[in-house]
Amino acid sequence: MARDEQTIDKDSDGKGGDTATMPMTMIQALRSAMDVMMERDPNVVVYGQDVGYFGGVFRVTDGLQAKYGKSRVFDAPISEGGIVGTAVGMAAYGLRPVVEIQFADYFYPATDQIVSEAARLRYRSAGEFTSSMVIRMPCGGGIYGGQTHSQSPEAFFTHVCGLRTVMPSNPYDAKGLLIASIENDDPVIFLEPKRLYNGPFDGHHDRPVVPWSGHALGNVPTGYYKVDLDKAAIVRPGNDVTVLAYGTMVWVSEAAARESGVDAEVIDLRSIWPLDLDTIVNSVKKTGRCVIVHEATRTSGFGAELAALVQEHCFYQLEAPIERVTGWDTPYPHAQEWAYFPGPDRVAAALKRAMEGR
Structure with missing residues (x-):
């Protein structure tokens, strides 16, 4: 949506x-x-x-x-x-x-x-x-x-x-x-x-x-309205690979999809937990590929949980390894802040690896 x-x-x-x-x-x-x-x-x-x-x-x-x-x-x-x-x-x-x-x-x-x-x-x-x-x-x-x-x-x-x-x-x-x-x-x-x-x-x-x-x-x-706490949003429909992101990384992922030419479906989780698993599973079963993007460090980041859930629910539909694009496993590097962030180039490379199945 x-x-x-x-x-x-x-x-x-x-x-x-x-x-x-x-x-x-x-x-x-x-x-x-x-x-x-x-x-x-x-x-x-x-x-x-x-x-x-x-x-x-x-x-x-x-x-x-x-x-x-x-x-x-x-x-x-x-x-x-x-x-x-x-x-x-x-x-x-x-x-x-x-x-x-x-x-x-x-x-x-x-x-x-x-x-x-x-x-x-x-x-x-x-x-x-x-x-x-x-x-x-x-x-x-x-x-x-x-x-x-x-x-x-x-x-x-x-x-x-x-x-x-x-x-x-x-x-x-x-x-x-x-x-x-x-x-x-x-x-x-x-x-x-x-x-x-x-x-x-x-x-x-x-x-x-x-x-x-x-x-x-x-x-x-300007007035009162609510956004469902239990529903993710498909912010960019696509057919070739599913990208799971939230916060700032939604925009990074959209830029990567746009610039790479890959027909990626970008999902904004919005509520990280509880998770809208149905939207994720339906998308990955359709595309057969999944790239996960978050700004936090890689090890034990929420992307690991997402990868496990995708593997559990979509194993037989996956056509390539699940990719994670994240921050570094290091204390936050002030002097190298923008290199630390996952950027469109790093996400685009992951999209291409997913499409190549390696």
């Missing part, structure tokens, strides 16, 4: 978010999602480091405190464990906290609260309490942030039962997925690729930007 063909869930009064649209960056789309949900639901609160008066280090929450007050949008101490721990308590009480970890690299001090409390609360209380909370985290590189501001830790969260892990690739999905995440009764790790925050991206860091889906920035409904 193409980005601009997704179904919008309308309000009960029929006034859906599709009544008006406007060009938005991903930052603006995420802010709009929180604005819409804070207006609809007084139980939604937003907090984290510098998210109040300052509007967040990337200005995603800019203006929300002025609109909704300091009791609903506020700053937290530099304590990731405290931020997530208080969110667990708020969610158990009935609120819907949306908290920000300033960079995904900083989540480690909150690991015990995420794993032992948020992810397990529904199960350990036999459904009496839920962790209806969203943990937003800017992730990935591309801003020359070095080793402590550039990591892609999605594989860690997919290993934790009870968590949902989401990573949008465009403004439309970013808003719809965040709204769906806020309304979800289980904890959601919402990863936001920093390279996509401020505008269109064509897969190359040294090229002028190109429009998203034919629009200036990505036409996004």
Whole structure:
């Protein structure tokens, strides 16, 4: 399903978010999602480091405190464990906290609260309490942030039962997925690729930007709508090879397919876990080949899980080895950032190897 063909869930009064649209960056789309949900639901609160008066280090929450007050949008101490721990308590009480970890690299001090409390609360209380909370985290590189501001830790969260892990690739999905995440009764790790925050991206860091889906920035409904948390999107139909990607790597994969001439079907996972396995399996059975692309390091990256699932479900249809194109198995290399990233050239080479069956 193409980005601009997704179904919008309308309000009960029929006034859906599709009544008006406007060009938005991903930052603006995420802010709009929180604005819409804070207006609809007084139980939604937003907090984290510098998210109040300052509007967040990337200005995603800019203006929300002025609109909704300091009791609903506020700053937290530099304590990731405290931020997530208080969110667990708020969610158990009935609120819907949306908290920000300033960079995904900083989540480690909150690991015990995420794993032992948020992810397990529904199960350990036999459904009496839920962790209806969203943990937003800017992730990935591309801003020359070095080793402590550039990591892609999605594989860690997919290993934790009870968590949902989401990573949008465009403004439309970013808003719809965040709204769906806020309304979800289980904890959601919402990863936001920093390279996509401020505008269109064509897969190359040294090229002028190109429009998203034919629009200036990505036409996004100004009101309420949701994107299904359980559904991947086929962003580029094709017949020869399936490419599985998410976040920034969706654009890299599209560029590779376009420039290589390979008739590749590019699938944007959107929700990394739980996974839309049906869309993946149907595509690979059709194409007989699979290339997996992610920015995180290769060993034990989420691509390994994807490769295992494709092999389990599509073994007899595969006509070539499954390819993985990933970051290096090394601490994040600040001085070689753009060489570290999978680029269109590396992905195109993998597409050609898959087509040659070697």
